[in-house]
Amino acid sequence: MERRLTAILTSDVVGYSRLMGEDEVGTLARLVACRKEVIDPAIAQFHGHIVKLMGDGALVEFASIVDAVHCAAAIQRGMADYDQSTSEAQRIRLRIGVNLGDIIIQDNDIYGDGVNIAARLESLAEPGGICISGTAFDHAAQKVDVGFSALGEQKLKNIATPIRVYRILLDPGDVGKVKSASRRPGTLKLKPLVVAALVVASIAVVFAWQTHSVPERPSVAVLPFENLSGDPAQDYFADGITEDLITDLAKLTGLDVIARDSAFAYRGKPIVLAKVAGDLGVRYVVEGSVRRAEGQIRVNAALLDAATGKHVWTDRFDRPETEVFAVLDQMRKELVDALGVEPLATEAAQIARPPTANLEAYDYFLRGEQVARNGDLKGLREALDFYETAVELDPNFAEALAADARTAAYIWRNTYDDVLPNRVAEERAYQKASLAQKYKPSLPLPWMTLAILQNVDGHFDESIASAQKAVNLGPGDAEAYITLGYVQVFAGNFAEASAAIETALKLDPNLSPINRSIAGLVYFFNGDNDRAIAALERAYYEGPEIDDVLISLAAAYARGGRIADARAAIGQSIRLPSSDPSLAGMRINRAHYRYEKDFAFLIAALREAGMPEWPFGFREQGRERLKSDEIESLFFRPTKEGSQTLNGFIDPGKRMATMFVGADRRIVFFTGVYGQPRSQDVAFQAMLFIDVDEDLLCLQSENGFGRRDCGQVFKSADEYPFVFANSNLIFHFKPQN
CATH class of the missing domain: 2.40.128 (Lipocalin)
Known part of the structure; x- marks a missing residue:
């Protein structure tokens, strides 16, 4: 395990969910533009390294804390002057936190209190502001062209020791000054009449939300359980507990459950209950923590009513780690009872069955799930090895077999021959999916995998039937609806594909970049070009490493008459290290459309966008073709x-x-x-x-x-x-x- 002392900058967009809800197309366009024109140049100027982008947020590492503070100041000054023609309510504003601390490096990501403190400081910052830690101040004071306001020691969520906090002062008149502050950031002294008015207004808002926004059925979001083991390497275990709970609750027809991607968007962020409920459209929120040490596990969980902020249910489970499945079963039963949901007999039987009786196999499965989500080739290979070990320990472990099949199909679909040869990957996916279906017929994932395989192989009716089976088995599973939308669009059923995507968005408002790119492709073929562009731009902003998203975006730009943007997207795609798009390549990798006219529609758009006929810059102009x-x-x-x-x-x-x-x-x-x-x-x-x-x-x-x-x-x-x-x-x- 590698550790180092480094400077960390975290940022997020103020009111991101509101902005996207009011104007998704315009907000994303402004966000992409300000990142290109303000944020990325500042990071490059001060030698920062973007560790990852997280929807509306970013995690950036610097070798120098002085560079990190300089960069934060440059970004906020640039943002203050940027896009002055946009109304104040629609402008992009950032909060930034900066810390100097110890981090752990693992799987191309960074963890530890150094990162957590930066995230907490970000939440303290005002819109357009910056908060830094005392350690950052000690090294950067007098070395940067800003002033500071000392906020004293602050108790930050899940940070054991109070942290000295300073607010950055960007006014030129404050450069070099260190001021004291009489109150914590964001606190105001209000007159009694104002307080009374706010209370009345709050009651009215809560009443309106309760009477007009809450679905008839109970709706819940299970937020990522915190890993309190003190070891970031144990994150996979806490994530596994969360995902199992989401998966099981989603099997209940009497309950609406927010999907994993939307719930996990709140990892590491300060939780404001009303904001989470408003963003995700739910009445209830589950939060909790997992501590695993010395053969014991402790799971704390709570169900909160978002309208009142009160605990509906809470419990703590202290057991030997060998009883993790009993803990999950008991927690699930108590939670379902607290929600007032009565499972059908078949549903109760499904969720009562543990995935495996072998704890070691379960552990390998969870490790595989963690590395598979990274999406890089090394992680995919490691994931297959973890799943294989899990199945060796329990040959009937259907969830591990299904995950293996899903990963092999992903490798096959993207022709990652460096991981597995194409034919081997396909055979593995079919075999593992069939075994998973045999051992657990009620599991949706094998049916989703089978649907993708059948679709690319040209068995369109069978693929639709398999995807529909997955939806029937997992009525609350957003991935099942995404799969149905995917196979329907290649089968030429665009209206049905769009309906499936709309259902997926209700279950998972913050789709992963890959799934959002599928949604964009569906909108493109369904003739909804503005929504296609909005979805694909957001998918690219949040997942720029995805090969196909720029290709689909270029086609949508071309159909929308934005030829310059279409050609820019093709040019950017060609520059990606993992991609060299060509029309010849499209005929191999994307030609599995049921109707030639649909594929021709896509190819015509890409030709208009400037996609070359051949890869690697080869041009045939002036060359004589052989007969x-x-x-x-x-x-x-x-x-x-x-x-x-x-x-x-x-x-x-x-x-x-x-x-x-x-x-x-x-x-x-x-x-x-x-x-x-x-x-x-x-x-x-x-x-x-x-x-x-x-x-x-x-x-x-x-x-x-x-x-x-x-x-x-x-x-x-x-x-x-x-x-x-x-x-x-x-x-x-x-x-x-």
Whole structure:
């Protein structure tokens, strides 16, 4: 475990949920613009590193606390002058917290009190303001062009020791000054008449909220349980307790439960009950904590009525960790009873059954869930290993099998061949999903995975039936509705897809960036281009690493007549290290539409947006294309060795390459380093076969969903007289004499 002392800056947008609710399109556009024009340049100027973006918030690390404070001041000064034409109610304003403290580094993220204190300081800051810790002040005072107001020691939530806090003064007249403050930030002395008026107004608001906003059925959000073990490495266990509770409650038809992504958006943030309830549209909120140490667990949980702020139910469970499933069962029963929900007999039986009787298997499963959510290739590989170990310990562990299938399908769908070869990933996903269905037929996740697999394989009716089965088994599961929307849009049923997405949004108002990008694609095909752009812009802002979101956004921009923005999105996508979009690639990776006209609609938009035909910057302009008979004679000339040999290099990277074309029309590539001896060659790709079809040279392998990857052969004027271009390589070559 790596630790270091570092400077941490956290920020969030004041009133983000209100702004998005009032004008999602405009708010997101302003947020993207101010990040591009104010926030990101300031972070770059002062050498900050963005650890992660969290919806409306950001976590940034600096090697120097002076740079961190300089950056915070530059951002807030820039934001004060930015977008003056926007009304005060609609302007983007930030709160910022800065701390110097010890952190723990794990899985490309940072944890510990150093981060937590920065987040708590952010919540103390006024709109447009900055609060810093005493440790930050001690190192930065007199070294930055700001003033300070000392707020004294403040007791911060879940921080054991009171922290000295200073407010940054940005007025030029306050530079170098350190003032004392007579009261805590945000507190005001009000006259009795004003207090009385506020009380009356509050009662009226609560009454109106109760009578007009609360759904008829009980609605609840389960916020992330805090890990009180003192070890950030145990976060996965507290998250697992929370997710199991959400999953089980979502199975009850008499209860509306907010999905994981929306609930977990509040991790590490100060909880204002009325704000959470208003943001998520719920009457009740569950919060709690988990402490796991020395073979014991302690779980504290409480159900609060958001209208009154009072505890409806609370309990504490102290047990050996081997009894974690009994704790979950008892907590769930008490919570359901407190909510006044009477489960159906079948629902009661489902939620009473523990996922496994093997605690070690459960622990590996939870570890897999944690690393799988990171989405990077290393995390996906580790997740599969964790799930595999869990199943080795309990071969009937349906949840672990289902998670394995979901992850393998994700790897297959995104053709992450570095993690698993495409065909292997597909077979694994089918196999694990089938086993999960066998051991626990009531589990929605295997049906969702099966729906995706069937959809990409072109079995559209079967995929819709599988997704509908998942929805029936998990009526409160937002992921099930997202899956249904996904398969319906590729099947050409755009109205049905849109209806499924709307239900998902009710269950999960803060969809993950991946799911929001699916929603954007659905809106695009359903003709709701403004909503498509809003959803895709937000998905990109919150998840810029997602490959496909920029492609869908470019298509939506093009259909909306915003050609400059469309071309900018394509350009940005090309610059992503994991992406090199081309129309040829789209025909391999996104061609699983039931109706050719729907795919043609997308391709036409992308061509208008400026997506190139071929990858790696290859252009065919001015090159003469070979015809079928010329390609046949070039690649399939009989030789005494029995195979045709073509030497050259491939893009990207100009790797030296040799292609052997056998008499059976099977081929093998060997590649090496450009300019290096042949002894350093390595096997690159073993294709199943090669053929010619209507002036196209077609390769087929186990990758690319088993689809033929057809390209064109051109004459060239350089050392290598021919070029073959398809979706994943540009091969400059000449036949061996």
